[in-house]
Amino acid sequence: MRNYHISKHNSFYAIGLSYKKADAEVRGKFSLDVPSIDHIMVKAQDLGIDGLLAISTCNRTELYGFAQHPYQLIKLLCEETQGTVEEFQEVAYVYKNHDAISHMFKVGTGLDSQILGDFEIISQIKQGFYRSKKHEMANPFLERLCNQVIQASKRIKNETELSSGATSVAFASVKYILDNVTDISNKNILLFGTGKIGRNTCENLIKHSNNSHITLINRTREKAEAIAGKFKLTVKDYGDLQTEIRKTDILVVATGAQLPTISKNLIYAKKPLLILDLSVPKNVSDDVLELENVSLVHLDQLSQITDETLVQRKKDVPKAQIIIDEVKKDFLKWLETRKFAPVINALKQKLTVMKAEEIDFHSKKLSDFNQDQAEIISERIIQKITKQFANHLKRSEVDTEDSLELIQKVFQLEINSK
Template sequence: MGSNHSKNQSFYCIGISYRKADAELRGHFSLSEDAIHNLILQAKNEEINSLAAISTCNRTEIYAFAESEDHLMQLLCAHSHGSMEELKNIVSVYKCEQAIDHLFKVGTGLDSQILGDFEIIGQLKKAFKQAKGLKMLNAYMERLINAVIQASKRIKTETNLSSGATSVSFASVQYILENYGRQSLDILLFGTGKIGRNTCENLVKHTSNKNITLINRTKDKAERVAGRFNLEVKDYAQLEVQIAQSDVLIVATGAQNPTVSKELIVTQRPLLILDLSIPKNVKENVRELDNVTLVHLDELSQITAQTMSDREVFIPQAKEIIDEIKADFQMWERSREFAPTMQALKFKLAILKDAEIKSNRTKFENFNQEQVDAISDRIIQKIAGHFANHLRKEDENTEETLDLLNKIFKLDSVAS
């Protein structure tokens, strides 16, 4: 399925995720927005006609029509910092039917490190929209992502798969609550990208801490976030001073290299550092300081294990919804495979109709061309409809039926 495209291209999904790669390795293959843009343009030049890519803290994946997975792996290596040797050990490759299944799982949060994480569907929407903007999204992939979005919406409204602790930002707040209770803490949030903003929101919502300070390299970004929650913002130049006054430092900077190291910490007071960045943005050397506890994203994800087991009871329900929507997609896919043959069949029947009318027109008195045309066209529609319904049945061998139709009606000779 999904392979009826030019030059024997099949639908693939290739990528790496937390399942086989730790945070550091995932960092090697993370793609910036510019990198994804350039990757899509290179694919376009190399005659791939449809490709979307996502890169989140837990996964980097490419969805595309290609002749081989190797082509997609080369594109990923060309635009990230990872090598082919590394990639071969950790890559997951899905093709055709498996790739469809995988995209449904990813988009509905069933494959997330934190089960039921609904942030991912927004990231997928954005990725496919970017592909469409660059004219790199064919009808097949557009229809598929719309089916995945529909499944995600229904799972969100019809099940409790996403109840309780979701996302890394919530997990970090859980960690603070479990280790410090509700005591008043000085919290410094360094980095106000998406994870930083979510963490901020969760901190305000779930802890009674009002002394939360934000620092970002570009101050106005931090001020926009702070304004929403009425929090304090400090200059980037004051990072060292602010760390010295904090009980908890949350790093969500999303830089390619560490932004916090041992040298920045000049305090003796106990300091908890939560690193929510991929690749890691806190240098391991902070562990050399007795007063510092460093916890990384991967460790935080384990904290939500309890919530996960509570959610697992909703997996069968979610899968039923996916199966239903996937069946609709597959019916569309099958219809699309036999659409050219149906067109040719209708065209052939119309030729037969015209020939019959022409040779019989003079044999009848008061011959009414309009009525004969209307009735004949309805008969043609009904005949074609019967064939189409037969082809849509799951248990029918579509190719055999199509071959038979081609033979009986000599459709190959028809210019449709």
């Protein structure tokens, strides 16, 4: 495999863990909030890492960046989270150069999502890139890569059925409620946490359950009121949480806290209570299961729900792959050109200096010397020579690094590394 890296000393790595090998508890240890991502960016800058992107969702935590060794990125992640290097190594993956690029395309287009075709991840990539840019850690490579992944994701949404139908974590939770709770339209539902998953769950609940007995609680009341107003739902204060849990039949927890927000001591269950925890790290403590009437379902169990929608989606994976391959090919072509552009430019400058010296010499030596014609002819020769070299470097069977080194030696070129 050929190397796709910008500098001789650094390679491009993707390091991370996902739902595939790490359960919610382990993923929770490595999850990153915005301040943690900002800390990682600052530390990376001090270490001289050129280009870094961090993403953290309920399904995965990943760092994409340039380093001499992937351990530099692993250490950054472990120092900023609750997880240890040993725990990380048990469940982690590390991809390098071309494989790291391919991995980001797969993740960003929903092919690696816990529920196939769930495109929530693309907003995380956009947000991650925004944070990288803010800390001046978004180099042209990362910018181009993120843009191409976003482009592939848009094309897959528009040209395939990969995201058709309502299948997402939010929908899976509602499907679970519909399949397991009788007389749903008369049950009391309490939604605690109104982030993206909470909002989507709320919309799906209203659409599919024909239930208006939904109460919202959020630490910031205004956020809950903004959603409640749209659907004419009840909003209660955070201080009323314990009272409202007493009244409810179904509690959906979708908070973004780093520690459990719901535990046994908050619950007084005289009737059956179903709790759905849609958070990573887990926001419902396992001790609730010690209570007789309580049943608890976590996101990872919900994600195993499959239906006809997913069967339909799987059929469109090959179509999605073709789109990814097309967009990725464009990116790699750009990357190759970017790699040898400084050498070709330096070669052009060198030949232009030679041309100027020769024209100056002959204009003094020959009385009938036509400088304009000489300029046109020699300029065309320079274009043809540089084009030959560029075409040579673009050929897939050519070892680009060796060729670039040889061109620099032969023409004694000085390349500005920046």
